[in-house]
Amino acid sequence: MLSFNNNQILLKRRPTGWVTPDDFELVQTPMPTVATGQVLIKNQFLSLDPYMRGRMNDAKSYAEPAKLGEVMVGGTVGEVIESQHSKFAIGDQVVGMLGWQTYGLSDGRGLQKVGSKSNPSPIPLSVWLGAAGMPGVTAYAGLFEIGQPKAGETVLVSAAAGAVGSVVGQLAKLHGCRAVGIAGGPEKCAYVCEKLGFDACVDYKSPEFRAQLKAATPNGVDVYFENVGGAILDAVLTRMNNFSRMPVCGLISDYNATEPYGVRNFVAILSKRIKIQGFIVTDFMSIWAQAVQTLAGHILAGRIKTHETIAEGLENAPTAFIGMLKGANLGKQLVRL
Ligand SMILES: NC(=O)c1ccc[n+]([C@@H]2O[C@H](COP(=O)([O-])OP(=O)(O)OC[C@H]3O[C@@H](n4cnc5c(N)ncnc54)[C@H](OP(=O)(O)O)[C@@H]3O)[C@@H](O)[C@H]2O)c1
Structure with a gap:
């Protein structure tokens, strides 16, 4: 088991009106133990998206609300650092929904492999959260x-x-x-x-x-x-x-x-x-793979241009999230972890 800590941002309270940084809480927790069938991922980028504002409400919607006291939901891209899963090896580059945290444990469900040590992703990892992603x-x-x-x-x-x-x-x-x-x-x-x-x-x-x-x-x-x-x-x-x-x-x-x-x-x-x-x-899972292939092709060929606004460090995710909702971002808003 790895001995360092995991930094996480939890949903502390549900906002009424505008979100504030006090709606979140930064905590340090022990690194999770990797059991059979699981992988541990070091997240490199966290995606900040407008839908997260909806998840902070306790309202009936197309998706379950984020739970109070739990890690905020969010798309991530990173690298496998420990694996007890037959389909993932150390060094694999993966996109997932591991949330606002520096390390994430996964059973492989919903994890998309976009590169490996010997065959790295052809496009920068962060782009899988933007133009080549959701x-x-x-x-x-x-x-x-x-x-x-x-x-x-x-x-x-x-x-x-x-x-x-x-x-x-x-x-x-x-x-x-x-x-x-x-x-x-x-x-x-x-x-x-x-x-x-x-x-x-x-x-x-x-x-x-x-x-x-x-x-x-x-x-x-x-x-x-x-x-x-x-x-x-x-x-x-x-x-x-x-x-x-x-x-x-x-x-x-x-x-x-x-x-x-x-x-x-x-x-x-x-x-x-x-x-x-x-x-x-x-609603469009049936065309997801085809869409990603087309988009990645356009990006690699320079026909689709991308731009990112990157906040540094998990602790800056709440202010970057609020900034994005107010239009402070140009292109895709990310956090480098
Ligand atoms: N249906 C889905 O499955 C789905 C999936 C992804 C995203 N979305 C939706 O797509 C939209 C764009 O998402 P994104 O991820 O691409 O975010 P984004 O455009 O990168 O960032 C949000 C942008 O919204 C603009 N904005 C904020 N408040 C505004 C206002 N009052 N009036 C006009 N513009 C305002 C800001 O740009 P300005 O500086 O130009 O105001 C801000 O930069 C959002 O509504 C999001 O919920 C839906």
């Missing part, structure tokens, strides 16, 4: 399975400089569409156009937002990939074309709100015959 598959599945864009159509995506949105626009471009982003601030919009190759990006914080959205979508919007909801959704509804599609992936503007904004321009859905479908990425 956020990338979310972008791929929502855009193609629900949005069903055709070449030449206009695809609009909100939170365009983030983990999911940045992949949506780049996939839309590769598909021959006009890709338009919505993001917070001129720096993010410049990144979306200049680095990611979107055709246009509109700053929703600008007082000219509605006029700029109109100018950026001269032929209207055929697919709106919804990540934020609220007032942005109402503005976008005015630009949607007849028979357009709207995959509803996330509504981040409401996640910390005590009074949800709702949809005020609901009539547009009827008059424009818009098809709207919410989805959870796990």
Whole structure:
């Protein structure tokens, strides 16, 4: 048994409204003992994702709430350091859901091997938590399975400089569409156009937002990939074309709100015959492997560009998480452990 300690972040209390660092607790626990059929992993990166805010609530949802006093849920990538499992060896690089902790014990279920000592991952390990991982598959599945864009159509995506949105626009471009982003601030919009190759990006914080959205979508919007909801959704509804599609992936503007904004321009859905479908990425397990293969191919070939905002050390995960919910991240928000 290894003699050092494990650092963990537990959910201490359930927030009302905005999350605070006091909702979490950093603890040190003894290293777990590896039993037959188990592997011990040293996590190298922790993914911080908006869905974690929902798990902090004790509310009925598509997934069980995180439990008080237990390690916060979260995606991780790391290296096997001890194995009593026939399918994993020391040095294997694995993606899993081992939570906010520096070491994780697993029975192998839900653990995806992405490299080994002799055959390391072809892409940086952290990217398996971003464009080649859950956020990338979310972008791929929502855009193609629900949005069903055709070449030449206009695809609009909100939170365009983030983990999911940045992949949506780049996939839309590769598909021959006009890709338009919505993001917070001129720096993010410049990144979306200049680095990611979107055709246009509109700053929703600008007082000219509605006029700029109109100018950026001269032929209207055929697919709106919804990540934020609220007032942005109402503005976008005015630009949607007849028979357009709207995959509803996330509504981040409401996640910390005590009074949800709702949809005020609901009539547009009827008059424009818009098809709207919410989805959870796990609805698309049947295409997961194919999506990952396509995304990893695009990343390796440089057709999909990635960017990461990395917080250093587990102890900084709570503030980085709150920062991500407020838009402090560019690209995928991670913690280096
Ligand atoms: N359905 C699923 O299975 C699934 C899976 C993964 C993610 N999601 C959803 O996809 C969305 C994006 O997730 P992500 O992981 O890619 O996160 P992300 O975009 O990397 O980070 C969140 C971004 O949301 C934006 N934001 C925060 N508050 C906002 C507000 N009030 N109005 C507009 N934008 C706001 C911020 O960007 P700005 O600086 O531009 O405001 C922030 O950077 C989230 O809604 C998430 O819940 C859903």
